Amino acid sequence: MYIVGAGRTKFGKLPKSLIELTYEAMFNAIEDSPLDIKDIDAIYVSNFLGGPLNGQLHFNSIIASLLPSLNIPIIHIETACASSSVALNQALNSLKNTPNIMIIGVEKMTGTELMSPVDAIAMAGDHENDYEQGLIFPAAYALIAQQYMRKFGISHDVLEQVSYINHKNANRNPLAHFYHKEVTLEMIKKSQMIASPLNLFDCSPLSDGAAAIVISNKKHDDRDIRILSSQIATDTISLTQRADMTSFLATKIAAAKAYKEAGITPENVDVVEVHDCFTISELLALEDLGFCKPGDSSKMIMDGDILIDGNFPVNMDGGLKANGHPIGATGLAQIYEIVTQLRLEAGSRQVDNPEIGLMQSIGGIGGTCGITLLGR
Amino acid sequence: MALEEHAALPCLGGNMKYCCVHCKKCWNHPVEKCIFCGKEITQIKETRYKVIGYTEVFIPSTGNEKVPYFVNLLEGKQGHKIFQKTFQKYDLGKVIDLLEDMVLDQKIGIVGSGLMGIQLAAYMIQYGFPTVLKTRSDDGKKIAYSKIQKNVSKRMSEEEVKKSLQHLTVSTKYKDLAECDIIIEAIAEDITLKKEVFETLSTICKSSAIFATNSSSLSIDELAGMTDRPGMCIGMHFFNPVHRMDLVEVVIGNATTDQTKKIIIDLVLKLNKKPIIVKNSPGYVVNRLLLPQINEAIIMLEEGIASKEDIDNAVKLGLNHPMGPFQLADYIGLDICLSILEVLNKEGTSMKTRPATLLYKMCEEGKLGMKTKEGFYKY
Numbered sequence: 001m002y003i004v005g006a007g008r009t010k011f012g013k014l015p016k017s018l019i020e021l022t023y024e025a026m027f028n029a030i031e032d033s034p035l036d037i038k039d040i041d042a043i044y045v046s047n048f049l050g051g052p053l054n055g056q057l058h059f060n061s062i063i064a065s066l067l068p069s070l071n072i073p074i075i076h077i078e079t080a081c082a083s084s085s086v087a088l089n090q091a092l093n094s095l096k097n098t099p100n101i102m103i104i105g106v107e108k109m110t111g112t113e114l115m116s117p118v119d120a121i122a123m124a125g126d127h128e129n130d131y132e133q134g135l136i137f138p139a140a141y142a143l144i145a146q147q148y149m150r151k152f153g154i155s156h157d158v159l160e161q162v163s164y165i166n167h168k169n170a171n172r173n174p175l176a177h178f179y180h181k182e183v184t185l186e187m188i189k190k191s192q193m194i195a196s197p198l199n200l201f202d203c204s205p206l207s208d209g210a211a212a213i214v215i216s217n218k219k220h221d222d223r224d225i226r227i228l229s230s231q232i233a234t235d236t237i238s239l240t241q242r243a244d245m246t247s248f249l250a251t252k253i254a255a256a257k258a259y260k261e262a263g264i265t266p267e268n269v270d271v272v273e274v275h276d277c278f279t280i281s282e283l284l285a286l287e288d289l290g291f292c293k294p295g296d297s298s299k300m301i302m303d304g305d306i307l308i309d310g311n312f313p314v315n316m317d318g319g320l321k322a323n324g325h326p327i328g329a330t331g332l333a334q335i336y337e338i339v340t341q342l343r344l345e346a347g348s349r350q351v352d353n354p355e356i357g358l359m360q361s362i363g364g365i366g367g368t369c370g371i372t373l374l375g376r
Numbered sequence: 377m378a379l380e381e382h383a384a385l386p387c388l389g390g391n392m393k394y395c396c397v398h399c400k401k402c403w404n405h406p407v408e409k410c411i412f413c414g415k416e417i418t419q420i421k422e423t424r425y426k427v428i429g430y431t432e433v434f435i436p437s438t439g440n441e442k443v444p445y446f447v448n449l450l451e452g453k454q455g456h457k458i459f460q461k462t463f464q465k466y467d468l469g470k471v472i473d474l475l476e477d478m479v480l481d482q483k484i485g486i487v488g489s490g491l492m493g494i495q496l497a498a499y500m501i502q503y504g505f506p507t508v509l510k511t512r513s514d515d516g517k518k519i520a521y522s523k524i525q526k527n528v529s530k531r532m533s534e535e536e537v538k539k540s541l542q543h544l545t546v547s548t549k550y551k552d553l554a555e556c557d558i559i560i561e562a563i564a565e566d567i568t569l570k571k572e573v574f575e576t577l578s579t580i581c582k583s584s585a586i587f588a589t590n591s592s593s594l595s596i597d598e599l600a601g602m603t604d605r606p607g608m609c610i611g612m613h614f615f616n617p618v619h620r621m622d623l624v625e626v627v628i629g630n631a632t633t634d635q636t637k638k639i640i641i642d643l644v645l646k647l648n649k650k651p652i653i654v655k656n657s658p659g660y661v662v663n664r665l666l667l668p669q670i671n672e673a674i675i676m677l678e679e680g681i682a683s684k685e686d687i688d689n690a691v692k693l694g695l696n697h698p699m700g701p702f703q704l705a706d707y708i709g710l711d712i713c714l715s716i717l718e719v720l721n722k723e724g725t726s727m728k729t730r731p732a733t734l735l736y737k738m739c740e741e742g743k744l745g746m747k748t749k750e751g752f753y754k755y
Binding site: 017019020023026027030031036037038065066067068069 | 401402403404405406407409411412414
């Protein structure tokens, strides 16, 4: 199983519509691949808020409208912020019957008027219980941060460093939401409080954008990237049902299965893209994925291990924080980055000769986790 | 008062198709290159369409609150199909030209650049009508232009605003109204001034032009009497804010012809508004119902029957009106309320319409409502 094409749009507050973004990513992925659009046997599309924000559901038929007279099976997958890694996972399951598949992720979050994005994103949580008590998304991650900081005795400085590093990486990624934004530690420290202890720079932005990949059951070209494993796991969505709030069990389970399937250990991984929807999430990810012991991620961060030229580069594209977080497209953008790194095509943010890459995608507050392992 | 900025815009877009000449494929959405062959896309825009199907919709939805309306299925010469929403029924097979229908139709003149004149001009250009607004001074001309620009900007994209403003002429000269098909007078509610306007229009405008007044209570017949064409004079009473209030009182004078009535009703429908037909009489329908209520509310306040807040609540919560009489009076302007009441009182309608003493007092003190920052309430 191979990724034979990858394409994306710029992320950010864009003038293009949901549908225009979709088309652009599909076009770029096909152009990047040795295959023709007519070779595609099925499409999986990942989109989270098309209904509440854009008034558009039945999104698979929209894809069909953009590919007149193909009439192939197209399936829409929604698992909140993990939608695109789950779409890839499901596509892989059907690769036997449909040898060439395209996976598209897209989200249009700015300039929409149907509903406040804060309310719409809260749909990824437990609406009946938690949301009714005012637990909007940043508040849920704020509680995780509060618990984590207390348990391991770390200060907000560590979270500020996560934000700072991600912004610095985004300055090397022309397609990133905050490519042009110069961010200083002082700006981060002084930014507006959103839900204590998280301030504005702890939060990923509302972004528009799309990404797409083409997968095939056989290798077509030297640039093709091998899919070593794709695993998903789930967990209770409400934090009140979990014994430990400072770790995501779904990440641990999916990661363990993925390492096993690929026949590797965390030590074999060279480059990583983790789901830093809030800075605290990056700390949890590094620990849950087995790159360090619980409580030790702050050392990796403060020592600079996770820098692009550090000994364990993380979120080279700027992460959700600074590359942007167009929810339905985010997981595929992470895969796009790993593919680009493994192909050695990442330009000024290229990591030295990586062979294995991992992406972690989280839906809600750890209710879904998708792990993808890729190799050269 | 909920002044939510939302109005249905006419269907001018939606008729663009994006086609790959090489692959013979077409898209409804803006596409730059063909995903099948990678070649550049050709944009095809048609304006002449044949009506090949329609449905009349009776159920309201968001953005389509006004029912019934028609959704027409149109087919262009090259076989491209589009939908178009209208409030008019078209016969199957009819060929319609979107440009002609929407833009080249009638030329509208508006006299007066007060609150209503500005809003009417903004609304007209938003619907694609070439519009001439007559102001008194050069200074007023500049202010009017920027007010109209600001007004349409609230509901349109930058590009649409630019396009709309191309339809607008603001002038201080009556002679620039000479070529207008329909002229709407929207100056102050003063019969003497309005008579002068109608008299002047008579000498300048082409003989086929219809003269309408946006008066809220004055006699059409008196105004018509000043012109060379009483049959082509009519009332066209819009409500403030124009883009939100769907009603237009079409006021028929003694001499108004059926042809004039029909042209004005068609125009009101094209503007996506609901016309009602009223025989010329003081206050027409709306103000004859409303002003006695406002007056009675003020008298109740004077008599100490209830507080103004409670009277407003009574009307809002007990009669299900969106605003109470004091809030509404402040919004309309107390001077305007008084002038309409005086008309009703003088013309001797059956209701109790002698203006309340408090209303006179407040007008004398210059407490005219929202526009002076104080009326019954402070703003």
